[in-house]
Amino acid sequence: MLWNLRLKAAERGIWKSAELRRMLADAGLELSLGKMSALWTGTPTTVRLDDLDVICVVLSCQPSDLLVPEPDKVAARKPAREMTAGADTPPIVRPRPGNPRSTPPL
Template sequence: MDYVWHLRAKMAERGMFATTDLQPRLAERGLALSREQTYRLVTGQPQRLSMATLIALCDILECTPNDLIEPRIVEASAKKVAGDVNPVKSRVSARRTTINRPGHAQ
């Protein structure tokens, strides 16, 4: 599972095109994020997000969490069935390493 983060698009819908437009509005709601944190929140895809931040974003943008976060299935894993044989992965052969030291004859 993965997700698409639509914060930047939702900000644009509300006329906010810079990360600095969001920072004071978050501060009004008691969230003191640094410029760098706000920038990463807007331009990146957050791996962790507090509920307070999510609720503040929804309030500012007048949207729901579903509007900000779109779940995506990246790769459906196949269920293993008893008796299935895994294909043999390519084998890497071991090779001795030779260390050449300066000043020593081989």
């Protein structure tokens, strides 16, 4: 996902994270400096839905304006599947080498 917080803030004339942090606090969302920095400078690992609601109200936007899907990155994460001659054929399943069973306890 692409995180567009700074772009949406800039569209509203908000150029500093401290200014947005004050506006969020006025709307009832108290963020620590570290959390605000994570939201402002990069893509956060997590965003609470309650927090996202407040951010969207303050910036007058929708969650889809802040979170933009990147399907190419998802496709790049998929492991390459080993295929046989036909394109629609399922992958080949090969047994593992070695003894297929463990030895019973003594």
